[in-house]
Amino acid sequence: MSPPTAVHASSAIELLDDPVALRRHTRQVAGADGKPLSESSLRISGMHCAACAGVIESALTGVEGVTAAGVSAASERARVCWDPQRTRMSSIVRAVQQAGYGAVPDVAVHAREQRRQQERQALWRLFVAAFCAMQVMMLATPSYVSGPGELSPDMSRLLNWGGWVLSWPVLIFACGPFFEAAWRSITQRSIGMEVPVSLGILVTFVASSGATFDPGGPFGFEVYFDSLTMFVSFLLGARWLELRARHRAVQALEDTVLGMPESAARVDDTGREQRVPVEHLRVGDTVRVLMGESVPADGVLLDDAAELSEALLTGESTPLAKRAGDPLVAGSVNVGAPMHMRVERVGDDTRMASIVALMREALTQRPAAARLADRWAKPFLWAVLVLAAVAGMAWAVIEPSRAVWVVVSVLIVTCPCALSLAAPAAMLAAAGRLAREGVLLQRLDALEALARVTTVYLDKTGTVTDEHLQVADVHMHAGVEADRSAPLNLVMSARALASWSRHPLARAVAASGQLAAGTSTSMSEEGTWTSVHEEPGQGLEARSHDGGLWRLGSAAWVGGVGSQSADQARLWFGSAGHALLGWSFAEALRADARATVNAMHLQGLKAVLLSGDQAPRVEAIARQLGVDGWCAGLTPQGKLDEVATAQGRGCCVAMVGDGVNDAPVLARADVSFAMGQGAVMARSQADFVVLSGRLDAVVQAHQLARRCMRIVKQNTWWALGYNVAAVPLALAGMLPPWAAGLGMACSSLWVVANALRLSAGQSVPDVRLRLQLARGGA
């Protein structure tokens, strides 16, 4: 989407003062003297380091009417307390912008606050468990190190009592989530992992308490408060890490959604124009859409003609001509003259709403590997409970004093924590890693499929090519070529004139000058234009330094275009009626496209280019990229067939796409990537969303997925091996509960630590690949 003009941007800031827009990120609080104050949350962008927070804080407190401001560098959020009678939201945002940073309302503030509470609670629980475990361990040490008879019975009881007291906070507070979940699954008549864990915790505690207060009683004289508390703290540690990884991923998703409120210019019956938030639009409203603005809602065109780019929706960059009464799709950009339209549909179809809905859905489903584990968990857990009961009964006959301990050992040692953590821990670590690199994972399962991919299909428009156009060729009018010095001067002055306009074609011409080194750095007198006037949909008109009238624009606007080159060039420049220069345009390849294709080959992937475009253009790009194959002139159905055929041959297919016409293909492919600029529809179909817009992220994701699946396999074997080896030992009464707890916690910890290797370290360990990418990026 084209960036808003200065006028547009300032009016977007004014919209922040709209009560509806304000309510989403602001709440009312009472000030110190009882006056009503507003407290708003903003997301700050452009912070380089923690010290920036101070600069922004002083900029905020410098605004008249702001009573307090706090900036958190870690979360890039600002909280501002302000007096609605003395200042407005727009002045606050402007103050941040003047300090050199960006600020947008943080509408996800409620969800974030909830997550923060969760995180704090989890951290506190973890601390309680870990700190108590340390203390209990200290009190338990004497009984481990003392020889027989060295510890007096009194002292031993005192130490046990200390352990008992310090286990209470762990049991009551830190274990809360386990007991709650266990109780929930029991009342729902299902059985979860928490049931044996809670049972083990309770049995250990009751038996140890019995041993503490009645050392000669049925529970024996050994206490296991240390294994109990350590076991709980390791479990909570693993949960805390998982929670943080999950929150980080959600946060990354949220940040992409936030932005200035979208606005539209509504025209009322008297013809007066008023800028309102998009949410205020009603069916039947008349809206004026300026050039470069996007269509705010679905509707029909009221003017005779208009030119719209649906690049965001279809991925095709050529603007479409629309006639009066033609339907307009929300999100398409007006590239022609300002136009009027009537709104026909509003509501939850807005971009914001659909992404928010997506966000809720994302990461809440569990990966198939985890679902598989869940399915096996139920019979497994029943088997554990039966096994523990049988072992308890058997030992009650053989040696009654050890019966309780065997039961506890079996319950703890078989806890499938490590097994149930094996897949999700690794996948969440990979998802977090990807999120930091600008790739959002929408379906954890996709990692597994991505690791198996053999062929990558690339869409052309918007995927391997940029959205921006590039000047392909300059056509000289026959008369110009005669004069040697004229062409260069002409081109330079045309670029200077083009920089006045925001039309995509004019911008491409202006940008071509910046690329040509040295030639246009000094602004000569050709660059000075006066009385520049833009005729929407036609072109620019301006007076040069010697007073001549020049035009830049369509062939009809400039006039005098020779017929032989009229069909190639799309933008012309010349004095009125005498076109001298023409430009033709082509799509620009993404900077990293070639390096990415090379990297794919290094990883043994086949790359194939798919496009709905004509064969010569596709072939040219395919040759530039060095892909293994290309298909041109495909309809969406054609693309679908192509992918289906490849799948029929047994290939696992990844599709990298962008527009809505890719949506069915994206859904059909085993794994799909959507480039971040693409339409929302494509996003909702895709497994991965590449927000960074870097194509090499696809290669990195593939490599990470392979590592992830390797780690999942390692974890699963480790956890299975541990359980298989430890259960017979526990049944035979050779594994005391503390060893069972230690083994269990260690295996969980090993699994989590192994998974976290994914989020640390280098994402592209292959040196050749890194070199390749570095060379391509330079």
Added chain:
Amino acid sequence: MEVLYLLIPMSAVLVLLILGIFGWAVHRGQFEDLEREGLRILEPEEEGVDGSQRAADQIGKKSP
């Protein structure tokens, strides 16, 4: 060694106290922005240390 009869209960009480303090600190958000606080000393002081009560108020409010 009789002093242990006093010290062990005392340590238990101390632990509970420490847990309380930690919980208070967590819920005040003390662990949410660890980098910023270290750099705060480098920021220019806006008002004198002995300044009005209001300055003290604001410093308190800055770390919610």
